[in-house]
Amino acid sequence: GACCSYRLRDALHPLWQSPLTIPGGTRQSPINIQWRDSVYDPFLKPLKISYDPTTCLHIWNNGYSFLVEFDDSADRSIIVGGPLENQYRLKQFHFHWGAVNDWGSEHTVDCKFYPAELHLVHWNAVEYPSFEEAVMEGNGLAVIGVFLKLGARHEGLQTLVDALPAVRHKDTVIEFDVFDPSCLLPSCPDYWTYAGSLTTPPLTESVTWIIKKRPIEVDEDQLEAFRTLLFSSHGEEERRMVDNFRPLQPLMDRTVRSSFR
Ligand SMILES: CC[C@H](C)CCC(=O)Nc1ccc(S(N)(=O)=O)cc1
Ligand SMILES: [Zn+2]
16 A cells, blocks of 8 residues: 555454454555545535534543544534535544654545544434434545644644543543534635544444644644543543554555545
């Protein structure tokens, strides 16, 4: 492959104790986005994002990452347009990061890792009755990926960072009642899009990925705060939550489209 061999892909990965690519998987994520191989699609619409900050519910550590979850019982925080046929409801967002700044993102661009990656997870409530059902359908989910790069302190992220000590251990949760995730999006509208999968079990091939071209900037202290979280529960031997990203998966018979020339 472009920047790594996939032989290892079929090996067991310590984090998930399950085959990295599901048998017969043809659209697994994450992937390397080779900029020059992406195809500009003039028919791609602008992505329209409207989040209601009061739909925010809580932050919790699920043992893979920390998640900020939203009330998705109505169409109050939604995305529409872009590559999507329907509107999708925001369910949660979370991050993936490295032990050091040299890696941490799940997707790469021209084989370059970013130190972290944000995923905003949405589901197709037009066609499916629940998130759990949408997870099993080819057009069930839409995940916006935003790269984080080392730079200026991000004031919007800081409110999340300040809450992290309260969710240090797996299965801890705190109430978090107002947060506007649009503050975590870059102002540039450009994105790549491709058909992929969840990057943690159940690894279902149900995700339309929308990867923003431009990263947001966060500072070293904010990345370090992510690294103070634990995979382990209270009372267990402490295991630092770092390197919670899945290895790159083969592109196979897929084209990455760009919304920009
Ligand atoms: C029974 C299935 C369960 C309900 C699914 C729970 C869930 O939300 N999983 C999930 C979500 C997003 C990603 S990612 N990293 O954005 O690809 C990975 C896994
Ligand atoms: Zn993710």
